Amino acid sequence: MVTISDIAAALGVTPSTVSRALSGSPRVKEETRLAVEKMAAEMGYERNIVASNLRKGRSDIVGIIVPRIHRNFFSNVIGGAESILEAAGYCVLICQTHERFDAEVKALRTLRNNQVAGVLMSHAIGSENGDHIREVLGDRIPLVQFDRVFSELSGAKVVSNNFEGAYAATKHLVEQGYRRIGTLAGYMNSEAYAARLEGYRQALRDSGLPVDESLVHYDTIVRETGFEAGLKAIAAGCDALYSAGDFSALGAIGAARSRGLRIPEDFGIVGTANEAFTALMTPSMSSLALNPFEMGRQAAQAFLAGEEGTVVVPMELKVRDSSSRNKQQSQP
Amino acid sequence: MVTISDIAAALGVTPSTVSRALSGSPRVKEETRLAVEKMAAEMGYERNIVASNLRKGRSDIVGIIVPRIHRNFFSNVIGGAESILEAAGYCVLICQTHERFDAEVKALRTLRNNQVAGVLMSHAIGSENGDHIREVLGDRIPLVQFDRVFSELSGAKVVSNNFEGAYAATKHLVEQGYRRIGTLAGYMNSEAYAARLEGYRQALRDSGLPVDESLVHYDTIVRETGFEAGLKAIAAGCDALYSAGDFSALGAIGAARSRGLRIPEDFGIVGTANEAFTALMTPSMSSLALNPFEMGRQAAQAFLAGEEGTVVVPMELKVRDSSSRNKQQSQP
DNA sequence: CGGAATAATACAAACGTTTGTACAAACTTT
DNA sequence: AAAGTTTGTACAAACGTTTGTATTATTCCG
Numbered sequence: 155m156v157t158i159s160d161i162a163a164a165l166g167v168t169p170s171t172v173s174r175a176l177s178g179s180p181r182v183k184e185e186t187r188l189a190v191e192k193m194a195a196e197m198g199y200e201r202n203i204v205a206s207n208l209r210k211g212r213s214d215i216v217g218i219i220v221p222r223i224h225r226n227f228f229s230n231v232i233g234g235a236e237s238i239l240e241a242a243g244y245c246v247l248i249c250q251t252h253e254r255f256d257a258e259v260k261a262l263r264t265l266r267n268n269q270v271a272g273v274l275m276s277h278a279i280g281s282e283n284g285d286h287i288r289e290v291l292g293d294r295i296p297l298v299q300f301d302r303v304f305s306e307l308s309g310a311k312v313v314s315n316n317f318e319g320a321y322a323a324t325k326h327l328v329e330q331g332y333r334r335i336g337t338l339a340g341y342m343n344s345e346a347y348a349a350r351l352e353g354y355r356q357a358l359r360d361s362g363l364p365v366d367e368s369l370v371h372y373d374t375i376v377r378e379t380g381f382e383a384g385l386k387a388i389a390a391g392c393d394a395l396y397s398a399g400d401f402s403a404l405g406a407i408g409a410a411r412s413r414g415l416r417i418p419e420d421f422g423i424v425g426t427a428n429e430a431f432t433a434l435m436t437p438s439m440s441s442l443a444l445n446p447f448e449m450g451r452q453a454a455q456a457f458l459a460g461e462e463g464t465v466v467v468p469m470e471l472k473v474r475d476s477s478s479r480n481k482q483q484s485q486p
Numbered sequence: 487m488v489t490i491s492d493i494a495a496a497l498g499v500t501p502s503t504v505s506r507a508l509s510g511s512p513r514v515k516e517e518t519r520l521a522v523e524k525m526a527a528e529m530g531y532e533r534n535i536v537a538s539n540l541r542k543g544r545s546d547i548v549g550i551i552v553p554r555i556h557r558n559f560f561s562n563v564i565g566g567a568e569s570i571l572e573a574a575g576y577c578v579l580i581c582q583t584h585e586r587f588d589a590e591v592k593a594l595r596t597l598r599n600n601q602v603a604g605v606l607m608s609h610a611i612g613s614e615n616g617d618h619i620r621e622v623l624g625d626r627i628p629l630v631q632f633d634r635v636f637s638e639l640s641g642a643k644v645v646s647n648n649f650e651g652a653y654a655a656t657k658h659l660v661e662q663g664y665r666r667i668g669t670l671a672g673y674m675n676s677e678a679y680a681a682r683l684e685g686y687r688q689a690l691r692d693s694g695l696p697v698d699e700s701l702v703h704y705d706t707i708v709r710e711t712g713f714e715a716g717l718k719a720i721a722a723g724c725d726a727l728y729s730a731g732d733f734s735a736l737g738a739i740g741a742a743r744s745r746g747l748r749i750p751e752d753f754g755i756v757g758t759a760n761e762a763f764t765a766l767m768t769p770s771m772s773s774l775a776l777n778p779f780e781m782g783r784q785a786a787q788a789f790l791a792g793e794e795g796t797v798v799v800p801m802e803l804k805v806r807d808s809s810s811r812n813k814q815q816s817q818p
Numbered sequence: 819c820g821g822a823a824t825a826a827t828a829c830a831a832a833c834g835t836t837t838g839t840a841c842a843a844a845c846t847t848t
Numbered sequence: 849a850a851a852g853t854t855t856g857t858a859c860a861a862a863c864g865t866t867t868g869t870a871t872t873a874t875t876c877c878g
Contacts (some may be wrong), residue, residue, distance in 0.1 A: 157864055168828050173866060183826060203599045204545065205864035208536045208833050215579075215600075223580075224561035232555060236582065245596045247547075248555075248580040250568065264577045267535045268547075404766070429762075434736070436768030489834055500858050505836060515856060537834035540863050 156197045164193055176201070207269055216457065217247045217265035219258065219275035226429045227446045228276065231300060234450025235274055242458055244271060255280035262290040272296040272457045274450075277304065279341050279375070296460065300453045301444075302344045310456035311464040312449050316346050319469035320353030323424045323442045324396050326471060328361045330479045332394035332422045336369035336387040338380055338406060340398040350398045350426070374398075380405025388413050394422035394477070400429040400441055407439070407476070422477040437475035444469055488529045497525055508533070539601060548789065549579045549597035551590065551607035558761050559778045560608065563632060566782025567606055574790055576603060587612035594622040604628040604789045606782075609636065611673050611707070628792065632785045633776075634676045642788035643796040644781050648678050651801035652685030655756045655774045656728050658803060660693045662811045664726035664754045668701035668719040670712055670738060672730040682730045682758070706730075712737025720745050726754035726809070732761040732773055739771070739808070754809040769807035776801055 158172040165172075167186065175182045175190035182190075193199075207213040216239050220228040236246050247270065249261035258278045265273055273295060277284070284304030291297055297309040305311070327335050337354045340347035351370065358365050369392060371383035380402030387395055388409060397403035403425030407417060415421040417437055425432060428443035445467045452465045490504040497504075499518065507514045507522035514522075525531075539545040548571050552560040568578050579602065581593035590610045597605055605627060609616070616636030623629055629641040637643070659667050669686045672679035683702065690697050701724060703715035712734030719727055720741060729735035735757030739749060747753040749769055757764060760775035777799045784797045 155864095159864075169865080170829080170867075171827060173864095174827090177866085181826065186826080200595070200599055202540075202601075202864050204536060204540045204601050205833090206866075208534075208540050208835090209864080209866045211833075213536065223555055223564060224558060226556060229556035229561060233582070245600070246580070248578070250565070263532070267532060268577070269534075269536050431763040431766045434763045434767045487834095491834075501835080502837075502859080503857060505834095506857090509836085511837095513856065518856080534834050537863090538836075540833085540865090541835045541837085543863070 155202070156199045157202070158199070161190060161193050161197060161199055164197070165189060211269065212271050213269045214244050215247050215268060215270045216244045217249060217270040217273045219249045219251060219261045219265070219273065221251050221253045221276065221278050223248060223250055227301070227427050227444055230446035231276070231450035231453070234447035235454040236450070238451050238454035238458070251278040253279045259286050259290065262287060266290055266292070266295060270295065272298065274298045274300060274453045274457060276301045279344065282343050296457060298453045298457045300449050302346050305345060308462065310453070310462055312453045312456065313346065313464065313466055314444050314449070314469045315466050316349035316469070317353040317356070319442045319471070320350035320396060320398070321357045322471050323426070324354045324357035325361065326473065327394045327396060327422055327424060327477060328357065328363065330418070330422055330477055332479070333363065334369070334392050335363070335394045335396060336371065336390070336392040338371050338374040338383050338395060338397035338399065338402045340375055341373055347398050354396050374402040377401045377405040381409045384409025385413070388415065388421070393420070397423065397425045400425035400427045400432055400439070403439060417476050418479050422479060424477050428472055433474065440474045440477040441472050442469050443472050487534070488531045489534070490531070493522060493525050493529060493531060496529070497521060543601065544603050545601045546576050547579050547600060547602045548576045549581060549602040549605045551581045551583060551593045551597070551605065553583050553585045553608065553610050555580060555582055559633070559759050559776055562778035563608070563782035563785070566779035567786040568782070570783050570786035570790070583610040585611045591618050591622065594619060598622055598624070598627060602627065604630065606630045606632060606785045606789060608633045611676065614675050628789060630785045630789045632781050634678050637677060640794065642785070642794055644784045644788060645678065645796060645798055646776050646781070646801045647798050648681035648801070649685040649688070651774045651803070652682035652728060652730070653689045654803050655758070656686045656689035657693065658805060659726045659728060659754055659756060659809060660689065660695065662750070662754055662809055664811070665695065666701070666724050667695070667726045667728060668703065668722070668724040670703050670706040670715050670727060670729035670731065670734045672707055673705055679730050686728050706734040709733045709737040713741045716741025717745070720747065720753070725752070729755065729757045732757035732759045732764055732771070735771060749808050750811050754811060756809050760804055765806065772806045772809040773804050774801050775804050
């Protein structure tokens, strides 16, 4: 491998001059820079990033920590972040936590030990608060949280308008004539889910419907728990559900079917996340779409800009068959 | 940050001894090692990976290059590889090529410049051969190819039994009574697709059916191209398709519907990859399942073992409604 | 034209680790 | 007990880059 010293020797200058020339320092003559660049190209030089990182104390790697990359939402966030970061000369190190606290701590350690330039993350369900994050990251490594955020932590945050989204989804169910609407609320240690639950409640209140806490089902996030909660909701006389997740909504549909209910005639449902399958199933599932690609872009930009604020990315309700009792509309 | 020199100073030994103690060298006394480990723990020492990497000339990072992480197949391969590599003390750097040649070259460069310990990859459709891979990686960085492999490249390979899988899928269509079976064959610069096409052909031959080249549709891989190819196939009188991808199969289903054909009565289809949506749609789609998690595990193990051979991971045909004209069976 | 100011480059130390070699001490062996 | 062998540490040189300071070359001004 050719080093800056090789280039320096070939040109009769010192390594420091070569280094400065290649990094665009104003302290080298234009003429020298050109000569260095030419020689570097000729010799096929490429900067040793590891050495550079050691000396600079940080790398060009940005770490992204997500619960699971195969979730449509997260892989699209990653895609969005990548599109910005790559253009800015960073590369992306992706870690999965599988929703486990210990894996999250390990991922944070790995990133810190690799001296990443920054961390973009959405915490695991298994994390109750953000203490470990600041503890591992210290105050040297910038942090951008997205989707699931701990608001007590400093640093930029990118979130959806969960309250408004869930509000719109629930209102939509009301408008379709459903009257006893429950919710699969998810995990309350995530502020995103908590905000959705509040939006659901507010929509019921504003519609003059009672808010019945027995219709709120917590800790539902996968298909299985959605199925069980769906059975309970049906037993409690629900005629519709707003689910804070698509997979749990899928489970609930299974539950409704197992009880012989027709969708959307007897039972309406709106999920959240707009997973690919929602549009492809029959009946197609209405879902409150997040905008993950844009969230990833915003998170990356917040990191690059070094700003501290909270960016809100709007959600969009995709009305499909599973909640369309009044047959006027249906989106693909 | 506390360094090995700090520990050395605190114990009155030299940094080299501390380094050897922490890395388990047999050249330090058991007693010394214990003292070093104790002091390291007390002082909260963590090895500076970047410095270590610089000195050793390689890192504990394994790069994984895939066309797109949001593809179910690839995210599961990554998950499988991660499960093995993490346990072995490596961390995983993921790059997407978005099927573009230039992005692939860039990813390879990034990985090499980060001195990764190895690369696991599935090449982009845009790559016609593996010249650039060996050129960038040199012969120092071990390479493991999976799914889409260039057999001319040295190094381990993990593939599916594409020939046998496509053979089984096509035979299944024959057994269901379809007689004019076409195929959405994908890109022929990928050996995986080429092998599937051969399996399809062989199954027709063995069934005594003619192999009609006009029923082979190339370069179909997304929904749109699948739709177009589907229209052509229907116009040519096909009553079934084996598609080398699920998304193109989805497009073909759309094409059949747009022509008023019932599935599976008038038109049968089997996709490939067993994407999540295939089981959830109505009618559910038969698909030739790959085993991505296992492929990822195998690729990681091949890297760790440093072996050169080719590992074949078997595919499994998931028979569902879209190809079940004889109503006896249907899998979830 | 001398001296000050500026520009361009050279020098050298540092980042924290690993590792080959040298050395000293503690054991064997005859 | 001297010589040889093993064992445990110390020493020092890397790995390739960056960057503060020193030095030399150039320009400017009165």
